Amino acid sequence: xxxEDILTSEIAEAFVLDENSVTxxxxxxxxxxxxxxxxxxxxxxxxxxxTELSxxxxxxxxxxQGGLxxxxxTELSxxxxxxxxxxQGGLxxxxxTELSxxxxxxxxxxxxxxxxxxxTELSxxxxxxxxxxxxxxxQGFxxxxxxTELSxxxxxxxxxxxxGLLGGLxxxxxxTELSxxxxxxxxxxxxxxxxxxxTELSxxxxxxxxxxxxxxxLGLTKLSNASAESCGCLVLK
Numbered sequence: 108x109x110x111e112d113i114l115t116s117e118i119a120e121a122f123v124l125d126e127n128s129v130t131x132x133x134x135x136x137x138x139x140x141x142x143x144x145x146x147x148x149x150x151x152x153x154x155x156x157x158t159e160l161s162x163x164x165x166x167x168x169x170x171x172q173g174g175l176x177x178x179x180x181t182e183l184s185x186x187x188x189x190x191x192x193x194x195q196g197g198l199x200x201x202x203x204t205e206l207s208x209x210x211x212x213x214x215x216x217x218x219x220x221x222x223x224x225x226x227t228e229l230s231x232x233x234x235x236x237x238x239x240x241x242x243x244x245x246q247g248f249x250x251x252x253x254x255t256e257l258s259x260x261x262x263x264x265x266x267x268x269x270x271g272l273l274g275g276l277x278x279x280x281x282x283t284e285l286s287x288x289x290x291x292x293x294x295x296x297x298x299x300x301x302x303x304x305x306t307e308l309s310x311x312x313x314x315x316x317x318x319x320x321x322x323x324x325l326g327l328t329k330l331s332n333a334s335a336e337s338c339g340c341l342v343l344k
Contacts, residue, residue, distance in 0.1 A: 114125035114154075119144035132156040135179070140165035143326040153211050155179050165190040174220075178202045181225075189213040201225045201253070206238060215244040224253040224281070229261035239264035243316075252301070266296045275321075280304050287311040294319045302326070 112314040116136035119141040121128045132155045142164035142183070145152060151174035158179050160168075160212075165187035168175060174197035181202045188206075192213040194223070204225045206214070214221060223242070227314035229235045229251075241337060242249065249268055257265075257279065269275045275298025283304050290312035293309060296319060303326035308316070316323060 108158075113134055113138060114141045114146045114157075116140040118228040123147045124268050132176075135159075136215065137164055139167065146171055152176065160187055161187045165230045169194045172301040175199065176323065178222075183210070185209040185213070192217045195219060195322040198222070198247075200269070201250075202233040208234065208237065208241075211241040215241040220247045220248040220250070221245055222252075224250050224278075226251060227253050227281075228256050228260060229254060229265075236260045236264060240267075243268040250277070252278045252280040254279060255283065257282055257285070257289055259288040259292065260293040261285055262286075266294075267313070269297045275299070277301070280324075285312060287315070296321065300324070308329040 108157065112135045114137040118129055122131060123144065124330055132153045134154075134156050134262040134331065135158045137154070137160065138155055139161055142296040148171065152168070153173060153176045155176050155178045157177060158181070160177065160180055161184060162184055165183070171194065175191075175194055178199050178201045180200065183200070191200070195218060198217060199222040201222045201224040203223060204227065206223070206226070213222070216322065217241060229239050236258070242251075243264050243266075245268065251265075265277060268277050269336045275296070277296060277298060278301040280301050280303045282302060283306070285288055285302070285305060285308070287309055290308070295313040299321040300319060301324040303324050305325055306328045308325070308327060
C-alpha cells in the first residue's frame with residue numbers, strides 16, 4: 108500500500124471542511140488520527156475502498172453519527188467488530204464472508220441497518236446455526252442477501268428476528284430455493300421479509316408464507332392456482 112492510498116488526518120480534515128474536495132472511497136488505508144477527524148463530519152461516510160481497519164480506527168468510527176459504508180473490508184478483528192457494533196446507524200459490512208462466534212455476538216447488539224450480504228451460507232453445522240441465532244437478536248434492518256442456501260435450522264433461528272422498536276426487516280434476496288420447513292419457520296417472522304430471488308414456491312410454502320404478518324417481497328414467476336389463492340395476488344416479472 109503506497110502513501111497515496113492512505114487517508115491521512117490532513118485529508119480527512121479537508122473533507123470535513125469541504126466534502127467535495129476528496130473522494131473517501133479511493134483510499135485503501137486510513138490513519139487512526141484520520142478516523143478520529145472524520146467524527147466531525149455530519150453525514151454518511153463512504154469508506155468502501157478500505158481493505159484494512161485498525162482496532163483504534165474502528166473504535167473512532169463507531170462514534171460517528173450517520174451511515175458507515177465499509178464494504179471493502181474482507182477481514183476485521185473481533186475487537187474492531189465489537190467497536191463497530193456500537194455504531195448508531197446504518198452499517199454496511201458486506202465484504203465479510205465469514206464471522207467468528209464473538210463477532211456475531213457483538214453484531215447481535217447492533218441497532219440500525221446492518222448489511223452482511225457477503226455471507227453466502229448458513230448451513231446446519233452447529234457453528235452456523237449458532238451464528239444465525241445470534242444475528243436474530245439484531246435490532247433493525249438485517250440484510251443477508253448474499254445467502255444462496257438457508258438450512259431449516261438457520262431459518263428457524265432467523266424467524267425470531269424482530270428488529271425491536273426499529274422494525275424487523277429481514278432481507279434474504281439471494282435465496283433461489285426455500286424448503287417447506289424453512290418457509291413455515293419464516294412465516295413466524297414479525298417484520299417484513301424480502302425474498303425477491305425466489306421464482307417458484309410450492310403450494311405448502313405459499314400457504315405458510317401467506318400467514319406472515321409483515322410485508323413479503325417475492326420475485327415469483329411461476330405459481331400454481333392453489334398457491335396464487337394463498338398469496339392473494341401475483342405480479343409476474
